[in-house]
Structure formats: structure tokens, C-alpha cells
Amino acid sequence: TDIFILQQCCTNNLEFMKAALRFLFTLPLCAALVFTGCDDDPKKENVPELITQVKLTFTPLTAGSTVVVTATDPDGSGPQSLVVDGPIMLTQSTTYDLSIELINGLLDPSDDGYDITAEINEEADEHQFFFRFSSGVFESPTGTGNIKDNPSTPIGAINYLDEDSNGRPLGLLTRWVTDNVEVSGKSFRIILKHQPGLKSETSTSLDGETDLDITFVLVVYLS
Secondary structure, three states: OHHHHHHHHHHHHHHHHHHHHHHHHHHHHHHHHHHHHHHHOOOOOOOOOOOOEEEEEEEEOOOOOOEEEEEEOOOOOOOOOOEEOOOEEEEOOOEEEEEEEEEOOOOOOOOOOOEHHHHHHHOHHHEEEEEEEOOOOEEEOOOOEOOOOOOOOOOOOOOEOOEOOOOOEOOOEEEEEEOOOOEEEEEEEEEEEEOOOOOOOOOOOOOOEEEEEEEEEEEEEOO
């Protein structure tokens, strides 16, 4: 009887050791499968651009002076934290091409990521500028712009002069014609949206992440 019990104990211990060895050999394989699975399914990040300075340059197509206004957010704390240095002063009945420049001043000018304008151009199929302005200021575009505050907000056309590889508007370059008016205290708002995988013929300012949201005071005076 004692011999039989000893044999059973040995047999049980042997089976336990075999099971333990199988587990130890299988564990690294399971871990490898888990990590490989994570690597095979990366999720694209939708990270807002870090912008510390915005420069708007209104260049008249005929006579008149170039108008430059800037807005700064030295610590890059957020898309609505930029401080405007002064109003946009345009002359009546004048056609302007507006170019927008963006930088990340927290980096050195030689660093990648300093020139946000270049990044926006490179990722044009993921970005779009949207605009809203006071009515009665521009002869073209008419209306009040294409920023939507909610899904039911009507939008108008913008004179985009640039586009992405899919032929959709970008907005680093636009055209504006002031009306034959003299006004002050009006507003000119710009929103830059980051829309990877979302930008389409029907996407709006409600889609994607907001990289920039800033409102300038707008003045049109007699030439």
C-alpha cells in the first residue's frame, strides 16, 4: 500500500511539473501576441496644432496699403487664448487677398513644428479655415460666412484661393472685396479645424478638433 501511494504521488507531481512547464513556455507567446495585436491596430491621433502667433496679411490688388494684424498666445494655452494687437483697418471698395501665417513660437525657428503654416499645407486634406463676419461689410463674399454655431445655422460661400489634393478648400489664402461703406466695431472671426478622416464636401466647422478660434475687430473707412 505504501509503495502504491508513493507511485501515485510521483505520478501526480510529474503531471504537475509538465503542466507548469507548458504554461511557462506558452506565456511568452501569449504576451507576444498581445503586443503584436496592439501594434497592428494603431489609432491615429487627432492632436490640435500648438499655435502661439497668427498673422493676417490683407494685400490690396490695386492701389492701397497692405494691412497686417497679428494675434499672440505666448504660452500656447489654447485655440481661444490669442490676444489681438489691433483692429483690421480696410478701405472701402477694395479687393484684398488675405494670407494667414501661423507659428509655434515655443520652438526654435529651425525646429520642425515651428512653421505651422507649412504643416497645414502638408496636411491640407485634414484642415480647413472657416470664417464669419458682420453683415454689410463685404461686397464679396456676401452674407456672414460659413461658420456654423449649430447644425441649423445657414452658411454662405467664401472666396477660397487654395485647396487640398482632393479639390476641397483650405483657406490659407482667400479673397475679400469691401463694400462701399464706412463702418467700425464690426467683427471678423476665423476658425481652423483639424479634420483627419472627416473633411469632405459636407464637413463643417462643427466637425473635428479646433486648432484656432479668434475674432478680430473690423473697420472699413473711406479711402
